Amino acid sequence: MAAPTQQKFALPTLTAMVVGSMVGAGIFSLPQTFGRVTGGLGAIIAWCIAGGGMLMLAFVFQTLARRKPALDAGVYAYAKAGFGDYLGFLSALGYWTVCCLGNVSYWVLIKSTLGALFPVFGDGNTVTAVALSSMGVWLVHFMILRGVKQAATLNTIVTVAKIIPILVFLGVVALAFKADLFAANFDGGPLLAAEGLFTQVRGTMLVTVFVFVGIEGASVYSRFAKKRSDVGLATLLGFLGVLCLLVLVTLLSYGIMARAELAGLRNPSMAGVLQAVVGPWGAVFVSVGLIVSVLGAYLSWSLLAAEVLFSAARTETMPVFLAAENRNKVPFAALWLTNLLIQIFLIMTLFAEQAFLLALKLTSSMILLPYLLTAAYALKLAVTGESYGPQPDGQAKGRAGDLARAALATLYTAGLVYAGGLTFLLLSLVIYAPGTALFFLAQRERGQRVFTPVEGFIFAVAAAGAVLAVYGLATGRIIV
Template structure:
């Protein structure tokens, strides 16, 4: 259980958790990621869809924080309350895995950025790069073990520090914007058709998911909130601010370079865009901003990852050892397991050519099930009228918002495709051993008949995915 002297977070600290979690590696890679697959028109549609869908999901988090204040661990607790123990576990496992993979992508991008100036780091997946990433990993580990309050305070300072370079990037790119280049890029190709644009938009969906991951940051840490209403406010305001930054960075870049040139940029591609506007110092400026941003985002995500394991263990869905807290009130065993897994994934990046892209896609894939379950629980709550008998205000609005969020998250799973779902099964299937351990520790039945069927699907999917990887049928 949480210690009696646990820290309490203000609305500003909770907002910093949302912004700090969302603004990390992804925003610095948007020009290249979007340039590979679409032009400004497709990008505008993509951000409109993603912005609307994620805004509705933010509203769901806001509604649930108000109507279910007893569920103080957000994304995991909602899935368990709505759909049972095993789906609650899968939500926790998926979210935790996404956090671990996201942290790997941060380390890869840090070293790839340094590779612009020190070739020994390459694209972030050389032996030297992995060594220095590992050193950083365990330095942060030691910092967090000293206390969540101190780590959250550092995150708040870093969050404000990393927004400044992004705002300056936008100002400089507005000054260097060329309407003729933007017009040339507008349709994203010579074939202007509905199918072509639709395919372009679909290709951006996993990218948009990746940059929005973290929207639930305040919800996960709701047990630390001074006021439960602060959780919803922090989620909504943080999301809207980050959405504006994401859309501006993407769209304005099309007015600086032709789309093929954007697609050819190495990451962080924002550095290449700014260099085209102001000269070589622009790449250095963006690179420094990225280092601050990614280190801050990593701090947010390792906190969130440890918190979700701790909370799931506290509610008897993860093994008991993960509920241990040290004398500083830090879930230390959960933190150790998280960073050991991140270290393992870092080593595995030595064996893949496109380490950052793979980490990005896997992070997005793993977060889809947890997001779907949150949207589904919000819809279920409004549909059944639970909690609305004593407070009917906003019932129809909440139902509509949750319905749109549910359609959006289901559409994301479709857009991800079978390949990414199979890759996520590699974690969901074997990872279920943690659930089995937790149930046996507490002498509880393992699965209901429906849960057993879901477990069988997860194991079968994992077997198929492992075979496909071994046979070279699935790119890794």
């Protein structure tokens, strides 16, 4: 039975949304993704930077929930309110793409997990793996079209499947932790030590962004909150809880296996670490929990991806056809476009040597613009004083704190663009530039000119970057 349209969410529910959105495929692959680029010291520094930066971003969401309660159409609403229609559109397009890429990473990871038993699936990017994943995409698609919008039982199973294997993993590896092995892994070994600590830490930045995607979970559903103040608190509580899990999974693994062995694990690498301690049943235990978890998360993120387009169309950010619903109240046009993009991305994984890593880094790259614009909007409010009213001492102090936190969040998200490197920035423009066709349609429908002069310049830069990326891919200068 569908939930009532006026259903309101309390703090525990909102917090669960944040945790559920953030704990997905990424945490199950942390031992390998960190082991490939850094040792224990680099991991500690990386989590300090990422934790501090994302904490500032969590504070930004808390501030905006309080300062701009009317902006409840999604993360992109902040970009549109602060920087105009086109950047608002790009933020919506980026967030939607993140949902799609995240779902691609789920399928790749499922097939990679099964590949340990059935070699035909390889690392999740073989023809057989892509074919079966494609069947799964369209099976879920037609199921959703029939009106599968609420799945309380499934969500409960998913929550258990996510948390139980992680907690068991942490308990077992904590007991088996070898301090001397952790010390040997501390600098990453001779090869990584030669690259330098800065390079090691930089190599982890997009990985840390990927596992934090979903921090905005409470904000996305903020209009359903019983109390607006719960949105920010839920974001903070969910973030801190997940951060503890991420740090422990990463660091404890360095006390179980040598860094080079961690780097060589197939994903989900958490299964390989647990197997090294307890034997084959550990890998099976983690793998089963991951598959159930990821399948449930896939359904949730499919709905969220369609919801992003649907909501953006209703607020005139996307073309009106994406707001169309079928008789089951499912946004079918948005769902079709979502799954067509997922299908295209799945086919692209056939040509990627490290398909999961490609999906991970592209997801991280695409989320940077929505996060950067959100932080910049909070900074703009604090600088201009908009929404702060008169400035007695108490409010002035609050504004100064908001200004500092927003500035740090903006600096952090801007730094991530640099840390991600030119390759993934250019690849993200391959999506942003042609995706602007949807903005063109939306503006024409509203009878408005497509770009302001500044927006026209932004589009020209994006288009030039996209051309460079396509040229690089065609000539082999960019390898995915």
